[in-house]
Amino acid sequence: MSSLSKDTGIGRAPAGGPMVRAEGVHKSFGLSHILKGIDLEVNPREVFCIIGPSGSGKSTFLRCINHLEKISAGRLYVEGDLVGYRQRGDKLYELKEREVAAQRRDIGMVFQRFNLFPHMTALENIMEAPVQVKRESKAVARERAQRLLDRVGLGDRTGHYPAQLSGGQQQRVAIARALAMEPKLMLFDEPTSALDPELVGEVLDVMRDLAEDGMTMIVVTHEMGFAREVGDSLVFMDDGVVVESGHPREVLTNPQHERTRSFLSKVL
Amino acid sequence: MSETADKIPAPPVPPVPPEQIKAIPVRHYGRWVAGALVIAVLVLIGTAFSNAKINYSIIPQYLTDGTILSGAWHTLYISVLAMALGLVLGVVIAVMRMSSNPVTSTVAWFYVWFFRGTPVLVQLLLWYNISLVFPVLNLGFYKNEMNQVMTPFLTALLGLGLNEAAYMSEIVRAGIQSVDLGQTEASHALGMTQGKTLRRVILPQAMRVIVPPTGNEFINMLKTSSLAYAVQFNELIKRATDISSTSLAVVEMYFVASIWYLILTTVFSIVQYYVERRYARGSSRSLPPTPLQRLRKNLRLFGSFRRPEVAR
Numbered sequence: 001m002s003s004l005s006k007d008t009g010i011g012r013a014p015a016g017g018p019m020v021r022a023e024g025v026h027k028s029f030g031l032s033h034i035l036k037g038i039d040l041e042v043n044p045r046e047v048f049c050i051i052g053p054s055g056s057g058k059s060t061f062l063r064c065i066n067h068l069e070k071i072s073a074g075r076l077y078v079e080g081d082l083v084g085y086r087q088r089g090d091k092l093y094e095l096k097e098r099e100v101a102a103q104r105r106d107i108g109m110v111f112q113r114f115n116l117f118p119h120m121t122a123l124e125n126i127m128e129a130p131v132q133v134k135r136e137s138k139a140v141a142r143e144r145a146q147r148l149l150d151r152v153g154l155g156d157r158t159g160h161y162p163a164q165l166s167g168g169q170q171q172r173v174a175i176a177r178a179l180a181m182e183p184k185l186m187l188f189d190e191p192t193s194a195l196d197p198e199l200v201g202e203v204l205d206v207m208r209d210l211a212e213d214g215m216t217m218i219v220v221t222h223e224m225g226f227a228r229e230v231g232d233s234l235v236f237m238d239d240g241v242v243v244e245s246g247h248p249r250e251v252l253t254n255p256q257h258e259r260t261r262s263f264l265s266k267v268l
Numbered sequence: 269m270s271e272t273a274d275k276i277p278a279p280p281v282p283p284v285p286p287e288q289i290k291a292i293p294v295r296h297y298g299r300w301v302a303g304a305l306v307i308a309v310l311v312l313i314g315t316a317f318s319n320a321k322i323n324y325s326i327i328p329q330y331l332t333d334g335t336i337l338s339g340a341w342h343t344l345y346i347s348v349l350a351m352a353l354g355l356v357l358g359v360v361i362a363v364m365r366m367s368s369n370p371v372t373s374t375v376a377w378f379y380v381w382f383f384r385g386t387p388v389l390v391q392l393l394l395w396y397n398i399s400l401v402f403p404v405l406n407l408g409f410y411k412n413e414m415n416q417v418m419t420p421f422l423t424a425l426l427g428l429g430l431n432e433a434a435y436m437s438e439i440v441r442a443g444i445q446s447v448d449l450g451q452t453e454a455s456h457a458l459g460m461t462q463g464k465t466l467r468r469v470i471l472p473q474a475m476r477v478i479v480p481p482t483g484n485e486f487i488n489m490l491k492t493s494s495l496a497y498a499v500q501f502n503e504l505i506k507r508a509t510d511i512s513s514t515s516l517a518v519v520e521m522y523f524v525a526s527i528w529y530l531i532l533t534t535v536f537s538i539v540q541y542y543v544e545r546r547y548a549r550g551s552s553r554s555l556p557p558t559p560l561q562r563l564r565k566n567l568r569l570f571g572s573f574r575r576p577e578v579a580r
Contacts, residue, residue, distance in 0.1 A: 066457055097461055105459035115454035119472045119549055129458035132468060161549070174454075181458060 017080055019044045019185055019216045020065060024074035027060055034060045036240035037074065042185075042233075045214040049227040049248060052237035053263060058220045059112075061237070062187050065218065066107045067100055078107065078185065105133060108178030112190040114170040116162040122149060122173045123158040126180045133181070141180070148176035152206050168199030172206055179210075186210065188219040224268055228252050236260045322519055330511065330524045339507030340528045346424050346496060346503060347489045353429030354489075355482070358436025363466075365441055376437065383434035389495050392427035396499045424496035424503075432489060439481045443474035475547040483540035487533050504528055 020042040027035040034057045042048045050058045063069045064076060067084040076083045084100055085092045095103070116125050126145035130136040149155050152172040154165075162170050171191055178186060188207065192200040204226050211217060211230050221227060227234055231248040236255075244251055244260045252268070255261045318324075330336055365376035383391065399414035447470050455465040494505040508521040515521070545558070557565065 068453055068456065101456070101459045101461050104457055107457070109454075109457035111450060111454060113450055115448075115450040117451065117454070117469055117473075128468065129460065132464055133459045177458070 018042060018077075019046070019079060020218065021077045022061075022074065023076075025061070025064065025071050025076050026073035027057070027064060027069060028072050034240055035064070035071075038237075038240075038242060040235060040242060040245070042216065042218060044216050046216055046232045047211045047230050048216075048218045049231040049234040050218065050220045050237060051222070051224070051227060051234065051263075052243075056237045057240045058237045059189050062189050062218060062220050065185075065187060066104050066109055068109075078103070101133070105181055106184045108181060108183035108186040110171070110174050110178055110186065110188045110191045112193050114162070114167070114174045114194070116170055116174055116177070118162050121159050121161055122154065122165065125162070125173060126177045129177070129181050144180060145176070148179055149173070151209075152176050153202070166199060167195045168202045171195065171203045175203075175206055175210075184216065186215055186217045188217060188221065190220050190222065192221070192223055222267065224252060224264075236263065238263070322523075323517060324520075324523075326515075326517055326520055327523055327527070330517075330521065331527060333511070333524075335507050335511055336504070336524055336528065339502060339504040339525070340532070342502050342507075343490065343493050343504040343528075344532060346421070346428065346501065347486065347493050350425055350428035350432055350493065351486050351489050353425065354432025354436045354485075357430070357433035359440050361433060361437035362440035362444065365437065366444065380434045380437055383431050384438075388427065388431045388492060389498060391431055392423065392495055392499050395423045395427045420496070420499055420501040423499045424493070424501040427499065428489065428493060428496065432485065435485060436482070439478055439485070440474070443476075443478035444470055446477045447473045472547070476544075479540070479544050479547055483536070483543070486540075487536060490532050490536070491529060 018041040020040075022038045022040050025035055025038040026033070036057075038057075038061055050061070052058050060069055064071050065078065065083065070084060081103070082092075083103065084095055086095060086099075087093075116122075117128065120128060123142065123145050126148055127138065127141040130141040130144070131138055146155070146158060149158055152175060154169055154172055154176075157165060157169060157173075162173070165173065175191075191207070192203050195203065200223070204223060207217070207219070207226070208230050219227070219231070227248045233245065234248040234251050235242045235245040236251060236257075236259075237243065238259050244255060244257050251260065252264065255264055361376045361379055364372040365380070367373055395418065398418055402414050405412055405414050405417045444466075451469050451473065452465055455469045456462075460468070493503055496503050497506040497509070500506070504525045505522075508525040512518040512521040542558070
C-alpha cells in the first residue's frame with residue numbers, strides 16, 4: 001500500500017515536544033481506583049504499545065487521552081495542551097463542551113467493537129465527521145472518503161452498510177473514519193480483540209502501513225507480534241500502574257519484573 | 269492488502285442433484301379437530317348476529333352520510349394533531365427526564381406520573397372546565413374569557429395531546445436508551461457535540477425502536493379520540509349518536525362508526541409498514557420485499573413459467 005500521508009495530510013510532526021505527556025494520572029470510578037499514577041511520554045511519529053492483563057487500566061488510560069473519561073488527579077497533555085481543562089494561575093477550569101469537542105477532532109480513536117454508525121453506509125460513516133464537524137462540502141468529503149476506503153482495501157464497499165461487512169472490514173472502515181478527520185494522533189483500543197483470528201491480519205496490515213507513514217499511534221493490544229515488529233516503545237501495565245517500559249523487543253524477550261514475566265508466559 | 273478474505277470461491281456445483289427425499293408426512297389430526305371447532309364457533313356467532321334485531325340494510329347508506337363523513341374527518345384530524353403534539357412534547361419530556369439537571373428530570377417524572385396515572389376522560393373534562401381555575405386567559409398581548417378560548421377542538425387537542433405526550437416520552441426514552449453507548453463514544457471521539465450526536469447518530473437509530481409502538485399509539489389515539497365526544501367535539505361517535513337520537517337506529521350507527529374506525533386503522537397500518545421499513549435501513553442484511561413487490565414478482569413468475577415459490 002502506498003503512502004497515506006501524501007494526500008491526506010496525516011502524520012505531520014508537531015513543533016517539538018512530546019505528543020502526549022502524562023504526569024501522575026489517577027482515575028477512580030467511585031471507590032475503585034483504576035489508574036494509580038501513570039507517568040509517560042509519547043513522542044511524535046512513535047508507535048506506543050500498551051499491554052497488560054484485563055482490568056489493568058490500559059483502556060481507561062487510553063480513553064482519558066481524548067477525555068472520554070475525566071482524570072481524577074495528575075496532568076495529561078496532548079501537544080502541550082491540557083486535556084479537558086484550562087489552567088489559569090494555579091486554578092483549573094473545565095473546558096466547555098465545544099472546546100472538548102475541538103480537542104478531540106485532532107485525536108482519532110478506533111474501538112474494540114468498531115462502533116460504526118449502523119444506519120449509514122461505509123462511505124457515509126467516513127463522510128459524517130468532516131461534513132458535520134469541519135463543515136466540509138459533501139463533494140470534498142466524499143472524494144476523501146473514497147480515497148481512504150481505497151487505501152484500506154475496501155474501495156468496492158462504499159455503499160455497504162456495516163451489517164453487510166465482516167468484522168475485519170468494519171474495523172478497516174472505522175480506521176478510515178478516524179483518518180478522515182486528519183488526526184495528529186491515533187488511539188487504538190484493542191482493535192483486533194473482537195475479530196476472528198483469520199481477520200486480524202488485514203486490520204494489522206492497515207495499522208502497520210499507518211505506522212510506516214509516521215502516524216503517532218497509541219495501541220492497546222494483545223497482539224505481541226505486532227508490538228514487537230511495529231512498536232517503538234512498549235509499556236506493561238498492571239493494577240493501574242506502569243510496571244515496566246522500554247523497547248518492545250527488550251521488554252518482550254527479556255522482561256525484568258516477575259509480574260511481566262508471568263503475564264508474558266501466559267500470552268506468548 | 270489481504271484481498272483473499274473478501275473473495276470466497278463458489279463451492280463446486282455437483283453435476284447430478286441428489287435424490288429428493290420422499291416421505292409420508294406426519295398426520296396432524298388435532299389440527300383438523302381444532303379447525304372444525306373454530307369454524308363451528310364462528311358460524312354460531314355469525315348466525316346469532318344475522319338473526320339479531322339489527323337493521324343491517326340501512327348501514328351502507330349511512331356509511332357515506334355527510335354527517336358521518338364529517339365525523340370521520342374530525343376523528344382523523346384530531347388524532348393526527350393530538351399525536352403530533354404528543355410526539356413533540358414527548359421528545360422534550362424524554363430529553364428533560366434524561367438530563368442531569370435534577371429540576372427538569374423531576375418535573376418530567378411528575379408529568380409522566382400524573383398524565384399516565386389519571387383517566388383521559390377526566391383530563392378532557394378538566395380542560396373542559398378549566399375556566400373554574402383560570403376564568404380569564406391573559407397572555408399580555410391577548411386577553412379573552414377562558415370559556416371563549418376553550419373551544420371543543422382546543423379542549424380535545426390539549427386533553428388528548430398532553431396525555432399522549434406522557435406515553436410518547438416513555439417510548440422515546442426507551443428508544444434513546446436502546447442505542448449502544450459505543451455510538452455516543454464514537455461520535456464524541458470524532459469531535460461531535462452532544463446535540464449533533466443526538467440528532468445525527470442517536471435519534472435515527474432510536475427511531476427503529478420508537479416507530480412500532482408509536483404506530484400502536486396512533487391507532488389507539490384514533491379510537492381514544494372518541495372520548496372527545498364528552499367535550500362536545502364533533503368526532504365520529506358524537507356524530508353517530510346525533511343521528512341515532514333522531515333515527516332510533518342506535519346499534520346500527522355504532523356499526524357505521526366502527527366500520528370507519530376499521531378503515532382508518534387499516535389505512536394507517538399500511539402507512540406504518542412502510543415507515544418501519546424506512547428506519548430498518550442497515551439493520552438487516554437485506555430487507556424482505558413488500559407485499560406489493562411480492563405480488564408483482566409472483567404475477568411475473570406466474571406469467572412466464574409455473575414454479576412453486578420457495579418459502580422464505
